[in-house]
Amino acid sequence: MAREPTSNLIEVGESRGLAYVPALDGIRALSVLLVMAFHLEVAGFAGGFLPVSLFFTLSGYLITQLILDEFDSTGRFSLLDFWSRRFRRLMPAALLGIAIVAGTALAIESLRSPRLRGDLGAALGYVANWRFASSSQTYADLFSNGASPVQHFWSLAIEEQFYVVFPLLMAALLIRARRSVGLVLAGLMAVSVVAGLLADSRNLIYYGTHVRAAELLAGAVLATLLPIGRAISARVARAFAVIAAAGVLVLGVAVATVSIDDGIVYSGGLAAFSLVSVAVILGSLVPGPVNWLMSRRPLVSIGRVSYGLYVFHWPVIVVLDEQRVGLDGFGLVLVRVVVTVSITLVSYFLIENPVRRRRVLVGFRRAATAAGGAVVAVVVTILVIPQFTVPVLAGLDAPDEVVSFGTTEVVATVPTVRVALVGGDDVVLPESLPDGRRLDFVRPDSIGCPLRAGLERANGCGSVAEALVDASTDAPVAATVVTFGRTERALLARLVGDPSAHDLLERPWWRDRQFTVAADYVATVATAVGQRPVIVIDLGPADALGGELAEWGARSENVTVLPVDSVDTVAATLEATLVGVISDAPDDRSRVLVIGDSTSFGLAAALDTVAGDELNVLWAGGRNCPLAAVERVRWWGDVTFDLSACPRADREWATIIPDFAPALVLMVYSVPQQAEQQYDKNGEWFALGDPEYDLRQREALSRLLESGRESGSRFAFLTSPRVFGGALGGAPFSADDRVDAWNAAMVSYTETWPEISLVDWASFVLEAEGDEPGSLRGDGVHMTAADLEAIVSAKVLPALRALLPAR
Numbered sequence: 001m002a003r004e005p006t007s008n009l010i011e012v013g014e015s016r017g018l019a020y021v022p023a024l025d026g027i028r029a030l031s032v033l034l035v036m037a038f039h040l041e042v043a044g045f046a047g048g049f050l051p052v053s054l055f056f057t058l059s060g061y062l063i064t065q066l067i068l069d070e071f072d073s074t075g076r077f078s079l080l081d082f083w084s085r086r087f088r089r090l091m092p093a094a095l096l097g098i099a100i101v102a103g104t105a106l107a108i109e110s111l112r113s114p115r116l117r118g119d120l121g122a123a124l125g126y127v128a129n130w131r132f133a134s135s136s137q138t139y140a141d142l143f144s145n146g147a148s149p150v151q152h153f154w155s156l157a158i159e160e161q162f163y164v165v166f167p168l169l170m171a172a173l174l175i176r177a178r179r180s181v182g183l184v185l186a187g188l189m190a191v192s193v194v195a196g197l198l199a200d201s202r203n204l205i206y207y208g209t210h211v212r213a214a215e216l217l218a219g220a221v222l223a224t225l226l227p228i229g230r231a232i233s234a235r236v237a238r239a240f241a242v243i244a245a246a247g248v249l250v251l252g253v254a255v256a257t258v259s260i261d262d263g264i265v266y267s268g269g270l271a272a273f274s275l276v277s278v279a280v281i282l283g284s285l286v287p288g289p290v291n292w293l294m295s296r297r298p299l300v301s302i303g304r305v306s307y308g309l310y311v312f313h314w315p316v317i318v319v320l321d322e323q324r325v326g327l328d329g330f331g332l333v334l335v336r337v338v339v340t341v342s343i344t345l346v347s348y349f350l351i352e353n354p355v356r357r358r359r360v361l362v363g364f365r366r367a368a369t370a371a372g373g374a375v376v377a378v379v380v381t382i383l384v385i386p387q388f389t390v391p392v393l394a395g396l397d398a399p400d401e402v403v404s405f406g407t408t409e410v411v412a413t414v415p416t417v418r419v420a421l422v423g424g425d426d427v428v429l430p431e432s433l434p435d436g437r438r439l440d441f442v443r444p445d446s447i448g449c450p451l452r453a454g455l456e457r458a459n460g461c462g463s464v465a466e467a468l469v470d471a472s473t474d475a476p477v478a479a480t481v482v483t484f485g486r487t488e489r490a491l492l493a494r495l496v497g498d499p500s501a502h503d504l505l506e507r508p509w510w511r512d513r514q515f516t517v518a519a520d521y522v523a524t525v526a527t528a529v530g531q532r533p534v535i536v537i538d539l540g541p542a543d544a545l546g547g548e549l550a551e552w553g554a555r556s557e558n559v560t561v562l563p564v565d566s567v568d569t570v571a572a573t574l575e576a577t578l579v580g581v582i583s584d585a586p587d588d589r590s591r592v593l594v595i596g597d598s599t600s601f602g603l604a605a606a607l608d609t610v611a612g613d614e615l616n617v618l619w620a621g622g623r624n625c626p627l628a629a630v631e632r633v634r635w636w637g638d639v640t641f642d643l644s645a646c647p648r649a650d651r652e653w654a655t656i657i658p659d660f661a662p663a664l665v666l667m668v669y670s671v672p673q674q675a676e677q678q679y680d681k682n683g684e685w686f687a688l689g690d691p692e693y694d695l696r697q698r699e700a701l702s703r704l705l706e707s708g709r710e711s712g713s714r715f716a717f718l719t720s721p722r723v724f725g726g727a728l729g730g731a732p733f734s735a736d737d738r739v740d741a742w743n744a745a746m747v748s749y750t751e752t753w754p755e756i757s758l759v760d761w762a763s764f765v766l767e768a769e770g771d772e773p774g775s776l777r778g779d780g781v782h783m784t785a786a787d788l789e790a791i792v793s794a795k796v797l798p799a800l801r802a803l804l805p806a807r
Contacts, residue, residue, distance in 0.1 A: 023284035025303030026294025047258035057277035060219030182224030244283020261637030398601035402465035405608035424487025485539035596668030726780025
């Protein structure tokens with residue numbers, strides 16, 4: 001009786017008289033070794049993800065062979081027997097792998113993530129590929145954004161889905177159109193290729209079963225044309241051997257040079273690679289160098305356990321990281337390989353082989369009972385993993401507007417009280433308060449300028465945030481009045497009619513667009529207003545905007561919303577309300593302007609929370625925004641960001657600094673400064689160490705300092721702490737040399753300009769994290785508000801007091 005072919009991580013099949021070809025096990029060995037080298041981040045194997053495609057094609061070839069062999073030998077094809085063999089071959093190791101990950105997550109808290117339980121469930125149900133396809137992360141983020149320990153189950157899921165659908169298709173074709181099987185499979189392969197070319201999502205192209213099916217079907221088509229055992233001429237065999245040698249050469253070049261970020265991978269490259277796989281498979285079937293190489297005993301032995309190696313190696317890599325093992329480089333790779341091989345051999349000899357060869361669990365009832373019990377046990381283990389509470393990292397929600405954290409805009413008891421007034425409609429205002437004090441309403445923008453968010457001026461009108469800063473330039477204001485009237489409703493009508501004005505992808509189907517845009521509009525104004533006491537006057541009818549304003553007032557303690565029937569009744573209503581808002585205490589707090597990337601927003605909020613009675617904090621930074629004016633910032637590969645709208649020293653800050661007159665400007669930067677920067681559209685990229693990079697930063701600093709000279713503002717950089725793990729820990733901008741270079745650059749700036757100081761934020765953070773560097777930074781960079789406030793209170797505030805003038 002012929003020996004049945006060995007299974008592999010992608011798939012083989014139980015043989016029914018099918019000749020055993022040792023070289024096919026050699027192909028499996030080569031493929032899994034290349035995949036492992038890629039996952040272990042061994043230099044020179046950037047394209048090590050490609051051999052998964054070889055697994056797919058080999059699997060399609062062998063499965064189709066098994067089906068055709070059974071049908072041609074017996075005149076029938078048993079779906080139940082087929083699925084039973086697949087079940088016995090694939091389920092034991094997969095269940096064990098998932099159980100190991102779930103059990104490890106119970107023991108190691110740092111392994112848990114918000115998606116882990118869902119990932120494990122998807123892996124168990126063989127739908128992991130669709131789960132990862134719907135994720136915001138791509139496969140290119142595997143090493144940089146904290147991949148799931150069952151991320152590799154995406155390929156097993158595609159295999160299993162193929163094994164469910166493909167035998168049904170083959171059963172129908174064999175009964176009705178046996179001679180047309182190859183033609184139909186070729187047509188389906190073409191459809192899959194077209195689906196990949198038409199797809200506009202990299203995740204869908206990489207993870208989608210309908211796209212990756214082309215690689216499986218390439219093997220299936222080959223099985224109809226050249227099944228194992230078919231006699232071919234010596235000339236054809238020699239031609240196949242030459243083609244195979246070329247295929248192996250292309251495979252090697254691709255693994256060494258192609259990157260997961262390359263556009264060709266997602267532009268038909270994966271399907272095209274199946275032709276390379278076909279060539280390599282051909283070489284294993286005929287005498288020649290490829291057959292000889294793949295038939296070597298070490299490769300054949302590895303190929304027999306390749307399925308287990310694939311299942312277990314990635315969880316081992318994720319769990320045994322540099323921090324947990326205390327090793328790096330070759331030592332860490334060696335530990336990971338030894339552990340992977342050990343688990344694989346135990347699984348192969350004690351679990352997989354006995355189940356597959358029916359030495360245990362003989363009979364359907366026993367096998368089904370054992371499998372059901374094992375699945376239930378794994379599900380229970382998954383469910384008892386403590387639910388991961390996502391820490392709210394300060395700064396990730398940094399808005400696109402300038403934010404004033406001042407909560408008490410007050411003035412001394414004087415005959416005249418200044419009140420900021422923003423809004424486009426002309427209204428009749430009260431002239432004085434009941435106690436005789438006169439009211440001086442300061443309107444920064446002209447009548448007809450609607451309330452706007454953002455940073456740039458439009459049609460001569462500034463933003464809400466800019467207007468509020470302008471209103472308090474000459475002297476503090478005692479209160480802020482915001483009007484929403486016909487001008488704002490006209491702007492809102494234009495926004496409703498402009499589909500590009502707001503991102504409505506998240507809009508529920510049942511909500512009318514006018515309500516969604518109104519909610520978005522009010523939210524942007526609310527963000528710009530911040531926590532200052534505000535009186536909102538609604539001059540309009542009962543409409544979508546009015547409803548959103550009422551909700552804003554209901555959920556915000558610092559906002560009072562006054563619906564007014566007409567502009568003529570504003571004076572009386574506003575006079576009574578102002579009495580309860582205006583205080584008599586002077587605002588002698590030190591003004592602090594905070595600029596920088598998203599981390600600066602969290603720091604600004606923490607300063608206000610900890611020392612709001614001492615500091616009047618204004619934030620004018622931006623998410624991922626660098627110090628210098630740039631077009632784009634590149635994190636890695638083709639992951640770039642258009643940051644041309646970020647605040648700039650020659651634009652927004654040139655107005656904000658003279659108007660706000662801060663005693664201190666805090667500059668908080670890390671990621672965008674440590675990443676690559678592009679200063680001109682389609683221009684070159686520059687990074688730390690490049691003369692152009694240094695020149696641009698110094699130009700921005702020179703302009704900043706010039707803006708603050710009249711007000712006597714001091715400036716201070718916060719040093720950048722090294723990154724230890726987290727979702728951003730593997731990014732190039734998190735490398736120690738990048739962090740150290742940015743800190744060195746900041747030191748050089750203080751040497752050039754004495755008015756710039758350094759606050760050693762890096763030391764403060766690492767001291768707070770103690771023996772677990774990185775433990776307070778969930779993604780490697782950002783902290784929770786509570787942790788930020790603790791460090792600000794203990795370390796930052798004393799450092800700032802030394803820089804601020806005496807009160």
